[in-house]
Amino acid sequence: MKIAIKDLRSKVLTALSQNGLTEEQNLCIAEQVIWADMSGIKPMGVAKLTGTEPLQNMKPTGPITIERETKLSQLIDAGGYPAPLICQQATDVAIRKAEEHGFAMVGVRNTFSSNLAQAFYVEKIASKDLIGIAMARGPASTAPFESIDPLFATNPIGFSFPTNGEPLVFDMTTAAMTWSGLILAKANGETLPPNIAIDPEGSPTTDPKAAMAGATLPFDGSYKGSGLGLIVETFGGPLVGSLYCDPALDHEYGSLIMAIDPNLLVDVADFKSHSSDMIQKIKSSRKRPGVDEIRLPGERARKSRKQAMESGLVEIDDSVAHELGWL
């Protein structure tokens, strides 16, 4: 269904209204959820209000505490507050510290929901003329290479850097499919593409329900995707004092956000001018047969957001709207 952005905002705020947060805090979360749907990243949008662990059920269990702080870093115990809210705060801290010192790394632990799309955080960092890197881990759903046990989460990683135009934003999951993607596929009665998942005995499956009981695979099915998943598990787990390789114990999520000032090595004006030229070289290169336009990472999402802003409307899945009682 198509829905007016302002109506969607109001519906999301209503859904979040019983979580014990202030309206201002919930508005931050709502904007991020709607940003994902506007970007066409549906598994990170209002779909997060559905399923067995909906975002609106994430209620603080304690205060937000800074557990460690240096000039270059901060570790935040989120006290059970929703990860998108705390990771927005972490992003602001990373920007402030990197602007002052050239580099910053902020970790977030003790959250029990996904922090949603990494693109959201890194784009904000790049809009301040800094390079952004964001990673997150969560409850295990993905089997490492050669294993059939779920030990890694979806484990997304995002990068962004400034250019003379819009920042380049690249965001990917190291798993072949997100957990939310499995939920959506199940809700829509869809089968999965091949080579995405295995059932609990380790046999290939295209059934989202069997995949949820079994495991998803690394995005490329190889040691490379698995190795990247391991790196994200480490940066979002042991490095931020969060759980790791945790099948079901506590459903904790961990996030890491980094900001780097290009001025540490080169003038940021040169960096932006060269990165813009680099993008131009890629865009104007010879295309594969059947390709209209070479798309850079983040380009489709930005176009989708632009269309949503112009029309004032955003598309959400009927199945999600139905589950939320909006249809």
Add this chain to the structure above:
Amino acid sequence: MKIAIKDLRSKVLTALSQNGLTEEQNLCIAEQVIWADMSGIKPMGVAKLTGTEPLQNMKPTGPITIERETKLSQLIDAGGYPAPLICQQATDVAIRKAEEHGFAMVGVRNTFSSNLAQAFYVEKIASKDLIGIAMARGPASTAPFESIDPLFATNPIGFSFPTNGEPLVFDMTTAAMTWSGLILAKANGETLPPNIAIDPEGSPTTDPKAAMAGATLPFDGSYKGSGLGLIVETFGGPLVGSLYCDPALDHEYGSLIMAIDPNLLVDVADFKSHSSDMIQKIKSSRKRPGVDEIRLPGERARKSRKQAMESGLVEIDDSVAHELGWL
């Protein structure tokens, strides 16, 4: 052929002896080349002494200059010195700065050879209880997703982190095959696996010669591998003041080495204990049918080095030995 490590060292030093460097400098380079062959990473070993741009032909054109320096960073103009030598120096600088300040980033430009395996640098960083990240770009050989023009290089990225045992070392190319791999395949009269490369017109090819005239593909053939290649191109190109998306102009290479102290966020002792436990969880998980042992990144290379050290012998390709006049 099997060759004694000490004989190989002597042969490599002889090959390097006309490059204008000191014997001590060439010993650094020789050790790194032999380390790669001992690790079983043949394209980064003595194979680098063959081909159209052999490592021994890299001769300094100017002094090594520090172009920018901050507490957290250094940008090195290598003056045409071989990249492996300067990147070893860069690694030492990164370690020293990160030990003092918690983070460091060192860039190397104005080199005209590959810096060889990223694993070599990041393992050294992790052996000092720091997290290591290394990336490198070079002359373009890989087509971005949806393009058929070579614009990215092999673009490897390596990560390493300390544990209570050996560091975990993960090193991968973002291209489906290294340029050296193509050279080796051509020399050995081998055909390439499918989905690795395209010819100059963009059609799939398994002929290494056609691939060298055309382009290799991102490792997974998708926007994810291509996006990672783009990130490495950016970090090893515009961020270090090196060239980028450069098909043949100047054959410059750029490298970036980062070191991060886990103490910025958590006690390094806790980090190591948790990362060791994480590895144990992965190693002891249920295996895929047909898998004897779940291998972690870097495990095979370390085993290969251990065997070489115990036997005093290392295996190198006959075709390489022949080209070097050693057979």
